[in-house]
Amino acid sequence: MATIAFIGLGNMGNPMAANLVKAGHSVQGFDLMPENLAKARDNGVTVMANASAAAKGAEVVITMLPAGKHVVSVYEDIVPGLKDGTLLIDSSTIDIESARKAHGIAARRGLPSIDAPVSGGTGGAAAGTLTFMAGGSAEAFAKAEPFLQPMAGRVVHCGEAGAGQAAKICNNMILGISMIGVAEAFVLAEKIGLSHQALFDVASTSSGQCWSLTTYCPVPGPVPSSPANRDYKPGFAAALMLKDLKLAQEAAQAAGVATPLGAQAAQLYALFSGLGHAGADFSGIVRMLRGDVG
Amino acid sequence: MATIAFIGLGNMGNPMAANLVKAGHSVQGFDLMPENLAKARDNGVTVMANASAAAKGAEVVITMLPAGKHVVSVYEDIVPGLKDGTLLIDSSTIDIESARKAHGIAARRGLPSIDAPVSGGTGGAAAGTLTFMAGGSAEAFAKAEPFLQPMAGRVVHCGEAGAGQAAKICNNMILGISMIGVAEAFVLAEKIGLSHQALFDVASTSSGQCWSLTTYCPVPGPVPSSPANRDYKPGFAAALMLKDLKLAQEAAQAAGVATPLGAQAAQLYALFSGLGHAGADFSGIVRMLRGDVG
Numbered sequence: 001m002a003t004i005a006f007i008g009l010g011n012m013g014n015p016m017a018a019n020l021v022k023a024g025h026s027v028q029g030f031d032l033m034p035e036n037l038a039k040a041r042d043n044g045v046t047v048m049a050n051a052s053a054a055a056k057g058a059e060v061v062i063t064m065l066p067a068g069k070h071v072v073s074v075y076e077d078i079v080p081g082l083k084d085g086t087l088l089i090d091s092s093t094i095d096i097e098s099a100r101k102a103h104g105i106a107a108r109r110g111l112p113s114i115d116a117p118v119s120g121g122t123g124g125a126a127a128g129t130l131t132f133m134a135g136g137s138a139e140a141f142a143k144a145e146p147f148l149q150p151m152a153g154r155v156v157h158c159g160e161a162g163a164g165q166a167a168k169i170c171n172n173m174i175l176g177i178s179m180i181g182v183a184e185a186f187v188l189a190e191k192i193g194l195s196h197q198a199l200f201d202v203a204s205t206s207s208g209q210c211w212s213l214t215t216y217c218p219v220p221g222p223v224p225s226s227p228a229n230r231d232y233k234p235g236f237a238a239a240l241m242l243k244d245l246k247l248a249q250e251a252a253q254a255a256g257v258a259t260p261l262g263a264q265a266a267q268l269y270a271l272f273s274g275l276g277h278a279g280a281d282f283s284g285i286v287r288m289l290r291g292d293v294g
Numbered sequence: 295m296a297t298i299a300f301i302g303l304g305n306m307g308n309p310m311a312a313n314l315v316k317a318g319h320s321v322q323g324f325d326l327m328p329e330n331l332a333k334a335r336d337n338g339v340t341v342m343a344n345a346s347a348a349a350k351g352a353e354v355v356i357t358m359l360p361a362g363k364h365v366v367s368v369y370e371d372i373v374p375g376l377k378d379g380t381l382l383i384d385s386s387t388i389d390i391e392s393a394r395k396a397h398g399i400a401a402r403r404g405l406p407s408i409d410a411p412v413s414g415g416t417g418g419a420a421a422g423t424l425t426f427m428a429g430g431s432a433e434a435f436a437k438a439e440p441f442l443q444p445m446a447g448r449v450v451h452c453g454e455a456g457a458g459q460a461a462k463i464c465n466n467m468i469l470g471i472s473m474i475g476v477a478e479a480f481v482l483a484e485k486i487g488l489s490h491q492a493l494f495d496v497a498s499t500s501s502g503q504c505w506s507l508t509t510y511c512p513v514p515g516p517v518p519s520s521p522a523n524r525d526y527k528p529g530f531a532a533a534l535m536l537k538d539l540k541l542a543q544e545a546a547q548a549a550g551v552a553t554p555l556g557a558q559a560a561q562l563y564a565l566f567s568g569l570g571h572a573g574a575d576f577s578g579i580v581r582m583l584r585g586d587v588g
Binding site: 198255258 | 479
């Protein structure tokens with residue numbers, strides 16, 4: 001069992017840290033918000049005064065922060081004080097450029113590092129069933145895997161530094177696009193005399209099949225567990241989908257790639273969020289397309 | 295066993311009619327193209343001089359024609375001469391307005407009718423494994439089902455008159471959108487250092503999962519049976535996807551529904567077709583997004 005520093009104890013970080021404690025690790029945590037620290041303490045995390053104090057003496061440092069600038073700033077702050085061989089795992093969802101910068105800070109100090117953003121949301125974080133998409137050397141990945149397992153349903157090594165972030169934004173761009181596509185089809189069906197169930201029955205077993213339809217159906221009825229059945233309470237908030245689509249657009253523009261539907265999806269989620277629905281589940285965009293929300 | 299008129303013996307109609315002959319039905323066929331008639335004759339179809347002659351004395355009339363105007367014109371031509379009780383099945387993929395007009399022509403003569411467009415392509419037509427999406431009364435559907443079975447893998451009753459066409463265009467709009475979304479993600483992945491296989495491994499078991507990715511993957515490798523592995527030989531030609539997306543846009547505009555990604559997908563397939571790739575498989579649009587085709 002290891003001493004693990006966990007920096008960033010929000011809605012995701014807190015339950016993730018709790019699962020590391022349950023697995024028998026000694027977890028030293030830090031967050032800027034006192035209420036997050038209080039929760040962490042209740043979960044058995046040893047609360048520290050700042051990020052450097054949390055990282056001191058740790059064999060593994062895990063960060064779970066809102067954006068690339070936070071990760072780079074924390075790495076610049078703590079990496080000089082880490083002991084030799086400390087493994088750095090960043091599970092934040094951030095831009096690829098910042099992810100590579102963070103890897104560079106670790107590499108210059110001779111430390112192994114991986115980017116390992118997750119999918120699965122707060123439910124997956126609590127249940128310890130997150131999917132980790134990891135980027136970094138095979139050696140760093142091999143070192144990281146046992147520490148990810150207590151928080152994970154699945155851990156995938158996607159490639160070199162930044163590949164975890166790349167996999168997450170590419171996957172979520174497909175997700176955002178397919179959700180809008182499915183939502184458009186349901187709204188069209190409504191207006192041309194095709195029931196939700198009939199469209200579901202045809203498309204779910206045909207070439208229109210997709211996770212957005214068959215697992216996360218954006219209209220109530222066909223998939224009882226989907227957020228549409230609980231008034232679009234998230235789930236996966238529209239604001240987070242917008243964040244991921246913006247990261248994809250940043251990466252596409254930096255790489256000179258045209259992603260016309262990805263760009264349009266980002267615009268539509270910006271519109272939906274701007275209409276006051278940033279906190280609704282992202283599948284709720286069907287209501288905007290229908291003209292149900294203003 | 296029944297006498298069935300089959301009007302429209304092209305790439306789809308001919309193998310469909312052949313499967314009805316194999317099932318023991320007596321099939322009277324007509325097509326405007328002499329070479330289609332020659333093929334039909336080889337398949338055991340009794341070739342007639344025109345549509346009215348083919349329909350004469352038939353208990354069932356099946357049409358498989360390019361567009362709504364052809365179906366309406368054939369119905370106007372043949373319906374007055376049909377005997378009482380003749381069942382009309384239109385398997386063409388056409389606009390909903392024309393489909394309802396055709397139902398109306400049948401109804402005014404007191405005849406049962408269904409619209410029953412198919413998916414599955416020429417391969418499914420030859421193998422007798424098409425999916426039929428049917429619209430019409432429960433009585434008409436019940437009458438039609440045994441005649442569809444020899445051509446079908448699956449027959450779904452989608453609702454009243456026009457619901458079969460509605461299901462097909464809604465499904466195929468999801469398909470066109472999700473294919474472009476998947477293609478954009480692969481092209482983005484290529485430029486940001488994520489391998490095709492890594493993206494496939496993550497997305498195929500995650501929220502990006504869709505038929506366009508897991509059955510019909512638009513890049514060679516991950517799904518060996520997909521058209522990407524045979525230089526985008528169709529399969530399902532881009533021209534046919536464009537036709538279906540245009541039908542969806544017509545229906546959306548007539549109904550006053552906004553389908554922004556459906557509209558964009560239609561534009562992108564129009565561009566791809568205009569660049570000379572109408573005959574390529576629709577998954578080949580990945581090459582345009584990558585900048586591989588001019």
